[in-house]
Amino acid sequence: MDLLILGAGMGIVGGLLPSPLHMIALTQVALGRWLRAIFVLIGPPLVVDGALLLVTLFFFRFVPPHIAHYVAYVGGVVLISFAGYSLWELRHKTREEMASSATLSYVSVSVATLAEVAAPGTWIYWLTIAGPILGEGRQRGYWHVVPFFVGGGVGFYGAAVFSVWLLAWGAGLHKRFKQHLFLAANVLLLLMGISYLVRAYLGG
DSSP: OOHHHHHHHHOOOOOOOHHHHHHHHHHHHTTOOOOHHHHHHHHHHHHHHHHHHHHHHHHGGGTTHHHHHHHHHHHHHHHHHHHHHHHHHHHHHHHHHHOOOOOHEEEEEHHHHHHHHHHHHHHHHHIIIIIIHHHHHHHGGGGHHHHHHHHHHHHHHHHHHHHHHHHHHHHHHHHHHHTHOOOOHHHHHHHHHHHHHHHHHHHH
16 A cells, blocks of 8 residues: 555656646647647557566666666757747648648657657656666565556556646636647747756756
């Protein structure tokens, strides 16, 4: 029960904190694509977390301890590039044209996945928290630590969807802001990319 509560608590906190996934999902909400927004919030993290679970489980001792520093550079470049591309497209297309743009939709899903892989917090979580938990599972049996990951998954995805819904609801109360929701989300995504690069530089 302790591991379930710990996992759920950490998951909720992670799901509520603004992230590139939140901003990309918010751009989809601005275009009226709720199903795609939910997919962005749940699909890429499931794939990435599944892969990192295997990496942590089998190669924990071989992963460089400062990898979060290195991937922050990649994450920053990816986010800045996507935000810049989206803002450039916004200058030349209407919201309706943006909504029907298959290219931008594929790019946004790809960026969501890359952003999740390149997020420093992702690697910090798996190397400093989930890694030791898996180490405990290796000693006491993996069924002992399953509640931690189940609680973390339910807490994270539930909180992520709720936070994006809350942002969209708040934008709906202020119609002028809602009209510029796509622009605001991509500007925030651009700032996040810059913060990744600054964090990596200062961490070096």
